[in-house]
Amino acid sequence: MTLLGLTLTQLALVMGLSGAAVTVLYILKLRRRRVRVPFSRLWDRVLKEKESTSLFRRLKRLLSLLLQLLFLLLLTAALGDPRLSTEVLDGRHIILLLDTSASMKATDASGGVTRLAAAVEQSRRIVRGMNGADSLMLVRMDTQITPLSAFYRDEKALLKLLDDVRATDTHADLLRALKFCGDALRGRKNPLLILVGDGAYPEHQLAMVQLRGGASPPPPAGRSKSGKARPAAHDLARVDLRGIAVRYVPVGRSRDNIGIVAFNARRYVRNKLSFEVFLEVVNYRKGPAEADLQLYSDGQLIDVQRLKLKGEQTARYTCDPDEGERKRKAWCDLAATGELLEARLAPPGARGSKPGALDAFGLDDRAYALLPRRKKQRVLLVTEGNLFLEGALLLEPNLELVKTRPTAYTEALARRVDAIIFDGNYPSSPVPRDALVLNPPPTGGPFKVTGRIATPMITDQQRKHPVMRWVTLKDVNISNSASFAPEAGVRVLASSFKHPVMVARRVGNLKSVAFGFDLTRSDLPLRVAFPILILNTLDWFAGDSEGLVTSYRTGDTWDINLGTGSQLPVTVTLPDGGTVRSPVHDGRALVHGMLAGIYRLDQGQTRIQLAANLADPDESRIQPRGSLVLDHTTLQPPTGFGISLQREIWIYLLLAAVLLTLLEWTTYNRRVTV
Amino acid sequence: MAASVHSRSTAANRQQSELFDEAFLKKLEYLYIVSKKVFAGRGRAERRTRKVGSGIEFADYRDYVPGDDFRYLDWNIYSRMDKLLLRLFEEEEDLHIYLLLDASDSMQMGTPPKLHYAMQVTAALCYVGLANLDRVSIVTFADGLKERLPPARGKGRIFKVFDFLRGVAPGGRTQMAASLRAFVHQNKRRGLAVLISDFYDPEGYEDAINMLRYNRFEPFAIQVVDPAEMQPQLKGDLQLIDCETGEMREITVSPALLRAYIREHERYCEELAEFCTTKQVALFRAETGIPFDELVLKIFRRGGFLR
Numbered sequence: 001m002t003l004l005g006l007t008l009t010q011l012a013l014v015m016g017l018s019g020a021a022v023t024v025l026y027i028l029k030l031r032r033r034r035v036r037v038p039f040s041r042l043w044d045r046v047l048k049e050k051e052s053t054s055l056f057r058r059l060k061r062l063l064s065l066l067l068q069l070l071f072l073l074l075l076t077a078a079l080g081d082p083r084l085s086t087e088v089l090d091g092r093h094i095i096l097l098l099d100t101s102a103s104m105k106a107t108d109a110s111g112g113v114t115r116l117a118a119a120v121e122q123s124r125r126i127v128r129g130m131n132g133a134d135s136l137m138l139v140r141m142d143t144q145i146t147p148l149s150a151f152y153r154d155e156k157a158l159l160k161l162l163d164d165v166r167a168t169d170t171h172a173d174l175l176r177a178l179k180f181c182g183d184a185l186r187g188r189k190n191p192l193l194i195l196v197g198d199g200a201y202p203e204h205q206l207a208m209v210q211l212r213g214g215a216s217p218p219p220p221a222g223r224s225k226s227g228k229a230r231p232a233a234h235d236l237a238r239v240d241l242r243g244i245a246v247r248y249v250p251v252g253r254s255r256d257n258i259g260i261v262a263f264n265a266r267r268y269v270r271n272k273l274s275f276e277v278f279l280e281v282v283n284y285r286k287g288p289a290e291a292d293l294q295l296y297s298d299g300q301l302i303d304v305q306r307l308k309l310k311g312e313q314t315a316r317y318t319c320d321p322d323e324g325e326r327k328r329k330a331w332c333d334l335a336a337t338g339e340l341l342e343a344r345l346a347p348p349g350a351r352g353s354k355p356g357a358l359d360a361f362g363l364d365d366r367a368y369a370l371l372p373r374r375k376k377q378r379v380l381l382v383t384e385g386n387l388f389l390e391g392a393l394l395l396e397p398n399l400e401l402v403k404t405r406p407t408a409y410t411e412a413l414a415r416r417v418d419a420i421i422f423d424g425n426y427p428s429s430p431v432p433r434d435a436l437v438l439n440p441p442p443t444g445g446p447f448k449v450t451g452r453i454a455t456p457m458i459t460d461q462q463r464k465h466p467v468m469r470w471v472t473l474k475d476v477n478i479s480n481s482a483s484f485a486p487e488a489g490v491r492v493l494a495s496s497f498k499h500p501v502m503v504a505r506r507v508g509n510l511k512s513v514a515f516g517f518d519l520t521r522s523d524l525p526l527r528v529a530f531p532i533l534i535l536n537t538l539d540w541f542a543g544d545s546e547g548l549v550t551s552y553r554t555g556d557t558w559d560i561n562l563g564t565g566s567q568l569p570v571t572v573t574l575p576d577g578g579t580v581r582s583p584v585h586d587g588r589a590l591v592h593g594m595l596a597g598i599y600r601l602d603q604g605q606t607r608i609q610l611a612a613n614l615a616d617p618d619e620s621r622i623q624p625r626g627s628l629v630l631d632h633t634t635l636q637p638p639t640g641f642g643i644s645l646q647r648e649i650w651i652y653l654l655l656a657a658v659l660l661t662l663l664e665w666t667t668y669n670r671r672v673t674v
Numbered sequence: 675m676a677a678s679v680h681s682r683s684t685a686a687n688r689q690q691s692e693l694f695d696e697a698f699l700k701k702l703e704y705l706y707i708v709s710k711k712v713f714a715g716r717g718r719a720e721r722r723t724r725k726v727g728s729g730i731e732f733a734d735y736r737d738y739v740p741g742d743d744f745r746y747l748d749w750n751i752y753s754r755m756d757k758l759l760l761r762l763f764e765e766e767e768d769l770h771i772y773l774l775l776d777a778s779d780s781m782q783m784g785t786p787p788k789l790h791y792a793m794q795v796t797a798a799l800c801y802v803g804l805a806n807l808d809r810v811s812i813v814t815f816a817d818g819l820k821e822r823l824p825p826a827r828g829k830g831r832i833f834k835v836f837d838f839l840r841g842v843a844p845g846g847r848t849q850m851a852a853s854l855r856a857f858v859h860q861n862k863r864r865g866l867a868v869l870i871s872d873f874y875d876p877e878g879y880e881d882a883i884n885m886l887r888y889n890r891f892e893p894f895a896i897q898v899v900d901p902a903e904m905q906p907q908l909k910g911d912l913q914l915i916d917c918e919t920g921e922m923r924e925i926t927v928s929p930a931l932l933r934a935y936i937r938e939h940e941r942y943c944e945e946l947a948e949f950c951t952t953k954q955v956a957l958f959r960a961e962t963g964i965p966f967d968e969l970v971l972k973i974f975r976r977g978g979f980l981r
Contacts, residue, residue, distance in 0.1 A: 032913040032924055038780035038903060039874035040916035040923060042942060046934045047925065 005081030015076045074657040078650040091133025093188040099197025101142045101172035103622045108254035108360040116167045118251040129641030141177040143170035143555030169596040170555030171619040174201045178239040191244045198252040199625030211631040248628045248635035255623035257284045259364030277331035279317040283309035298338025341369040368611035369551040383423035388525035392534045419541045434511045434541035439518040446512040448485040456496035466540045471529045482516035551611040573600040735759040769808040770865025778816035778848040784900030791962045800835045815853035816846030847918040848875045850882035858889040867891040895957040
């Protein structure tokens, strides 16, 4: 027996003092109630009979004192928090790894509850069944690994933590979780890892776990150039759980799911009134499935298509001609006034059905995407006259062109437009808007000019920049061009033998692009690339790009360009209505999205909306595993968690004290012990 | 002070008159106390005596001697047998009834006090005796003889009885033997001795009853018992004080002890009853919980005490 509370000396002191106090109180004479009786001789006769048992009576009175002393002894012993020595020595260190990934939201557990609810219930049983000095750490596993507690012995605290566990809309990162658990358990006595989940984890993750083998690290998978052994990346990623007992508690039983695993939409660059949708639906059932795929725009149903999928078949909606006409379905050239697109899977013929009506996993029956806001771009053209330029600008129907002479240019005029094109001129005052400068003056322009180059040849071209997409400047003839200084922050779009002739820069929220040559002294305007180049520039100014992501994947950290240049933190409103604040650096906010749905980012007057979807084929494959095999070992269910004796003996001591009090009270009132 | 005493006495009168209402007194008039023995009386009354006199109940014949009253000659016998025989009748005389009332401290216990109940019984028996022209006397006692009502006769004396009872001053220890020894020495005329007491005498009641028997009184015993004494509602740690002796005893009353006391009290009563039965002394238990008129009109009659 080991005392975890007061020491033996302290307990002896407490017992001695309290026992003495009780004995003194016991000895003190009680003031009795006086009663007059007519004939005390009768009482004498009764008491004389009792006199014969006076020894027993005395013993009974002594028994009363002994009961009280025993009561004190029990209380004092409870203060010592005694534990069985074997329990103290043999306590296990347990990590309860609870899967809270999206698949745990599937409602196929017994009783129609979610897998998570079933898992929490199983976890509760494990916590309640802890014995002796077992200590348990509760860890939540989704895309992030979150330890919810340290190694606790407090059953109540652990149960409280379990009450607050919620599933997220993200995938499970099993490897990271197992690594964390391995690190946390290594070096501890009797380590035990219990995984409670549906087992719906990718095979490649399961194959990375090492449970058995010697203490030596795994053998090298390759050799370096020097001939020395080096572990392959595969081996570095292995999770070493050797020496740790791993147990598995499965939940879930259905693989019934049809899910949207990808959903995105974009406006056409040339026709921003229309958009196209990219969408993938997978039938994870073994047999065929039929469903309605509905497309909503701002809550209005705009199209429904009946899907008939064979078992394990994928349907892909794409406008990419490479897919082949036979294989692909298409949602192209769609037109809708709304910005929020929502794709829903519903039972055939159903309208407005709730998520989960089609299958056990409702999360991937809906997907969201946001189209860029559609608006006309006002462009101020400051020129003495340039028909090539005006012609190119006329191609874009979403442009509203304002033309002015350089002498009529004012800053007030500039503030009324979204972008400005300076053709051979540049004002001395600061330009308040994004600007394209053609043939800038040697001094006073937005970029530093180092000199002029005669008949430059475009030798290098930055193809990844949005301004240069779909543009080839090969063999463009240019009479002469300014050469720009490659200053910090300046992106060189095109150069002639290391002399930048086309540059771009972003300072804060303002973007600038400069072509170092006069259009009229070049054959660029005659090239197909010219209008594209101009419109790319204007699109870059407007924030449009072909790489525009309109929907994000949950579980990732999103790098969001707020486009304001402000460093103020942004308030993120989550799909469930909660809000978080996220810091902003260089006009970009980092948000970790755990829930699918629409996010709203507010920074001052600026508001941005984001759509997030599960978009994870592995997570949508909700087929549970009744048994989990790691490193050729089938994981067994946990043992030694029967609900039996409470671990803390002091509770029983208190219980005994209470029972003793009741006994003493009863015997006193029945005058047995007096 | 005097006014308050007067008002108290008036209230007591009213109470007495309420207890002995007209109908009840009428019923009592038809009763008389049964005496098994025949005692010699002084005045003529309604009791048989050994004397042969002018009663109406035939007793015997005797030879005529000159001077006898001719009216008592049996002429039928004379005509048949030619003998002058005189008819003798039992002369009816009065009876001495002594009501011995225990007025010790123990009789003041109970709700209502046993003494009050005993006084009511005493008054009722007095009235029965007075109505039958018996000589009724009341003697109170505790550790000795106390007040005494001289023998009275006739219903008209009942108010004197009430006054006497109202003036009884209770108190003192119970010493029945000594008290009754004094009683028998002071009263040479034998008669009925009705002993009204709770019989809570530390020295025992046997000597007292035997004292009456040995001195040729016909004792009747009426044991006044309070129900609270038979089954007391006591609990817990108590200090018992004897109301007469002042003895103190600390006890803890448990249900078992209480049950033992009840058994002991019952045994005490049974011992008294057994003693009285052995000595052919009529004993009545008068529980103060029983209505007074029921005791007098039913229980006493059923027990043969009144007829």
